[in-house]
Amino acid sequence: MQTPVPDYLDEVRETCAHEGDDGEVASYIPELADADPSLFGVALCTIDGTVYASGDAEHRFTIQSISKPFAYALALADRGLDTVLEHVGVEPSGDAFNEISLEQSGRPRNPMINIGAITTHALVGDADTTPADRVRRIREGLSAFAGRELEVDDAVRRSELDTASRNMALAYLVHAQGKLEGEPHDAVEGYIEQCSLLVDVRDLAVMAMTLASGGRNPVTDEQVVPAWVCRQVLAVMATCGMYDAAGDWMSTVGIPAKSGVAGGVLGALPGQVGIGAFSPKLDRFGNSVRAVRTCERLSRDMGLHLMQAPEVASHVLYGVVEPDDDGDGVREVQLQGTMHFAAAEVALRELERVPDDGAPVVVDLSRVASTNDVGRRMLREGIRRLQRDGHDVRVSDPDRLLDSRDRAEVATDALPADEEGTADTATERADTERPEEEGRATEQAHERSGTDRAGTD
Structure with missing residues (x-):
């Protein structure tokens, strides 16, 4: 074709x-x-x-x-x-x-x-x-x-x-x-x-x-x-x-x-x-x-x-496989699409609904195409909190989307690996990809802007 x-x-x-x-x-x-x-x-x-x-x-x-x-x-x-x-x-x-x-x-x-x-x-x-x-x-x-x-x-x-x-x-x-x-x-x-x-x-x-x-x-x-x-x-x-x-x-x-x-x-x-x-x-x-x-x-x-507006955030959840659905005793939260703030927020709410029933949790990212820094950090933090609450969490991340990308970071507990991929839950403390002055751009631009337009022609 x-x-x-x-x-x-x-x-x-x-x-x-x-x-x-x-x-x-x-x-x-x-x-x-x-x-x-x-x-x-x-x-x-x-x-x-x-x-x-x-x-x-x-x-x-x-x-x-x-x-x-x-x-x-x-x-x-x-x-x-x-x-x-x-x-x-x-x-x-x-x-x-x-x-x-x-x-x-x-x-x-x-x-x-x-x-x-x-x-x-x-x-x-x-x-x-x-x-x-x-x-x-x-x-x-x-x-x-x-x-x-x-x-x-x-x-x-x-x-x-x-x-x-x-x-x-x-x-x-x-x-x-x-x-x-x-x-x-x-x-x-x-x-x-x-x-x-x-x-x-x-x-x-x-x-x-x-x-x-x-x-x-x-x-x-x-x-x-x-x-x-x-x-x-x-x-x-x-x-x-x-x-x-x-x-x-x-x-x-x-x-x-x-x-x-x-x-x-x-x-x-x-x-x-x-x-x-x-x-x-x-x-x-x-x-x-x-x-x-x-x-x-x-x-x-x-x-x-x-x-x-892109129609991606509402479709981030591919599906949830309950522990008894396939008999393996594992709950799978399957995500898809592109992970930015809106999509990751939907994913976090799904993770928030995971019951405390002792079943291991697999967060499946194999259908996720990409993630930006915000989406990555949000997912990592959600997984970290599930672990902190006592859940046995595993991550299927074949493309290593949750790995840090040229960031200084401080690692916490690593996630167990499964057969498809691994990820850790390092919490990123340094999240600037630009000079510090860029963060002050809007404030400085307004401070320097004149209130009157100069009619010099």
């Missing part, structure tokens, strides 16, 4: 290509003004690295503003959340991508508009990184997200430098406010080179899936940035990634996304899919008309809206 996904993508692309022909190519950058408006490609990347594509999927175009979330990710990884928040906020601007959008403190409102992206660019690397090394770090970092070495379109780079007066003015303005590190012209030149990297929709889909997979590239298996960085980036993309159309996008499409004026759109749905789409004609917000339609269609058809 051949999977129907490629045929479905072909149908989506053909339908979206014929639903009107509105929009205009970006004309303020001469090299982009010459783009072929008929080009149209779309690609999906799954969590295991499978890439499906349709249309002009191998046509390369400059990444432009789609580079912003990835440069933001590198800055967070290199400098930490506290330092980045000192220079760039996380609030939606409601402004066009090239507007002067500053808080009262002089801090750019977010890293997805030009004034914030230029400021973010200067934060990649450490405080002593040279402009040339910073450009190299960004190029290598974005290449790691894509899973291949990306090249710069020098013609587009030169064309953007020739028309960079506004970006240069934005850089000097932020520098005057004390929020831009280094020299403004270095930041703008590096930012333009960052935007001139060549990608295709397959690259965008893989880059998106890397963000959606907690920083692990599904093709190369490289951990590009820490998981906490991806969570921060996706949150900002969700609220700020589509400029002053971000609210409409989030309510309609519901996928954290970023667009670029060359015609690309990237969408990253955590744990599910990475989307890359490209067509040069833009709407009045600077987003590709056909790419937006494509994402709307995918979200609607495939149930990809971030706010659509």
Whole structure:
């Protein structure tokens, strides 16, 4: 059997290509003004690295503003959340991508508009990184997200430098406010080179899936940035990634996304899919008309809206085999699906109902596909409490889902092994997978946010 996904993508692309022909190519950058408006490609990347594509999927175009979330990710990884928040906020601007959008403190409102992206660019690397090394770090970092070495379109780079007066003015303005590190012209030149990297929709889909997979590239298996960085980036993309159309996008499409004026759109749905789409004609917000339609269609058809509740928690219990059902005198609690907070909470309530009748208890995880840290900790604690209450507990965990994953922990009593697998009930005391400052993100962001919007235009 051949999977129907490629045929479905072909149908989506053909339908979206014929639903009107509105929009205009970006004309303020001469090299982009010459783009072929008929080009149209779309690609999906799954969590295991499978890439499906349709249309002009191998046509390369400059990444432009789609580079912003990835440069933001590198800055967070290199400098930490506290330092980045000192220079760039996380609030939606409601402004066009090239507007002067500053808080009262002089801090750019977010890293997805030009004034914030230029400021973010200067934060990649450490405080002593040279402009040339910073450009190299960004190029290598974005290449790691894509899973291949990306090249710069020098013609587009030169064309953007020739028309960079506004970006240069934005850089000097932020520098005057004390929020831009280094020299403004270095930041703008590096930012333009960052935007001139060549990608295709397959690259965008893989880059998106890397963000959606907690920083692990599904093709190369490289951990590009820490998981906490991806969570921060996706949150900002969700609220700020589509400029002053971000609210409409989030309510309609519901996928954290970023667009670029060359015609690309990237969408990253955590744990599910990475989307890359490209067509040069833009709407009045600077987003590709056909790419937006494509994402709307995918979200609607495939149930990809971030706010659509998954139907997994209520189905976590596969069954309970009572001691007398099969004559072995053992009670089996059989779990299934994915263990996150809601699912593990249902499982704990089932364990709570285990009667004190002396029958051994088997917690069967052989049908559980995966568990996150919260689900793992909750299950381990439930098993520990059953043991503490005097139950003889055994765990069937063939995939070792309850093992610690790169955590410092203090072990308690180990669970007995059965024929299918083993697990212990170590209680995890160190549960941070990100720098300590990330835990203070919301509080600090609110503290630094200005109460008045700076109308400086």
